[in-house]
Amino acid sequence: MCGVRPPSPPPGPAAPPFNAPAARRLRAALGMGPEHVAHGMRVSYGLPYVTPDLVVAWERGTAAPSSPELTALAGVLWCAPGELIGRPRTLREHRIARGMAPEDVARAVGVELRGYLRMEESGQWRGDERQSSALARVLGLDLPDFVAVTGREARLAELLHSAVATRWQAYVRPVLKLAPLERAVLEEVLQGLHQDYQGHMAATLSWGGGSRSASESGREFLDRIVDHFWAAVESRRR
Numbered sequence: 001m002c003g004v005r006p007p008s009p010p011p012g013p014a015a016p017p018f019n020a021p022a023a024r025r026l027r028a029a030l031g032m033g034p035e036h037v038a039h040g041m042r043v044s045y046g047l048p049y050v051t052p053d054l055v056v057a058w059e060r061g062t063a064a065p066s067s068p069e070l071t072a073l074a075g076v077l078w079c080a081p082g083e084l085i086g087r088p089r090t091l092r093e094h095r096i097a098r099g100m101a102p103e104d105v106a107r108a109v110g111v112e113l114r115g116y117l118r119m120e121e122s123g124q125w126r127g128d129e130r131q132s133s134a135l136a137r138v139l140g141l142d143l144p145d146f147v148a149v150t151g152r153e154a155r156l157a158e159l160l161h162s163a164v165a166t167r168w169q170a171y172v173r174p175v176l177k178l179a180p181l182e183r184a185v186l187e188e189v190l191q192g193l194h195q196d197y198q199g200h201m202a203a204t205l206s207w208g209g210g211s212r213s214a215s216e217s218g219r220e221f222l223d224r225i226v227d228h229f230w231a232a233v234e235s236r237r238r
Contacts, residue, residue, distance in 0.1 A: 017086035017093060018064040026077045026084075027059070034059075037076050045072035067096055074099075091149040092120045094139045109134040125150035143179060144230045152178045153226060160225045163190050164197035181233060189232040196228070197221055 027037055034052035041050040047069065057063040058073070065073055074081040082097035095105055106116035109131045119125055127135060136146050147153055156178050163171035168190040176186060201218050221228070 017089065018058065018061075018070065019084055019086045020059050020061040023073065023077070023084055024059040026079055027055075030077065032077075037073070040076035041069070041072045045075060047072055070096070071099075088145070089148065090120075090123060091125065091139075094141060094145065094149055095120070098139055100138070105135070105138060108138045123149075123151045143181070143233075147179055156229070157226050160190075160193065160229055161222050164194045164222070164225065168194040185233065185236050188236055189229060192232055193225070193228060 027034070034055040037055045038050045038052045041047045050069070050072075054063065058065055070084055071081055074084055077084075081099045085093065085097045088094040088097045095102065102117055102120070103113050106113045109116070109127060111119075111127060111131060115126075119127075125132065125135070132146075132150070135141065139149075141149065147156060156175065159171050159174050159178070163175070169187075172183065172187055172190060175190070176183065179186075181189075197218065200221055
């Protein structure tokens with residue numbers, strides 16, 4: 001019937017972070033147009049609703065492919081799904097970036113599939129030490145990513161806030177439980193962050209900005225405390 005739109009595809013899981021420039025670059029390198037990509041996704045991957053306009057929208061960043069769409073797009077562009085994903089932030093996004101199915105990860109780390117999917121949905125990893133080590137190995141997680149995907153980043157931020165504002169020595173052991181580092185490295189990092197924060201606050205006050213300026217400046221430092229922490233850890237490992 002003329003004028004009737006085809007039904008929309010069924011809603012899927014939230015889309016992973018999509019690297020639109022990478023998709024455009026990979027397509028161009030293959031000498032393909034958006035119409036070729038759309039055709040491949042329709043014919044080879046059973047996604048009849050994909051049009052050249054939708055491919056263009058993905059590449060412009062005005063829309064993002066769902067997980068099944070991203071997998072199909074990677075197949076058409078002859079690349080790994082991870083090449084089309086921005087920096088992964090969650091457990092699910094890291095899994096997709098590695099091109100692994102949930103059941104494969106669950107089997108590799110030794111947890112039931114249903115339990116693993118619940119952990120993906122909640123963002124709270126509940127595996128034991130052996131399972132955690134297996135997870136990091138299977139998904140290629142470095143320590144900052146592991147802390148983030150297992151839902152420990154918020155707690156780490158709380159501990160770091162207190163460490164730089166009070167006595168940092170009291171927070172060495174609690175931070176070690178969340179981020180297993182060499183103790184000497186962690187002590188150096190916490191001491192350095194404490195000095196940076198206290199010195200920044202003192203300098204702001206001495207410039208005549210008053211307590212309000214110092215408070216705002218200190219808050220900005222604390223807002224990025226986790227980034228400062230990992231940057232300091234990395235600089236001491238070089």
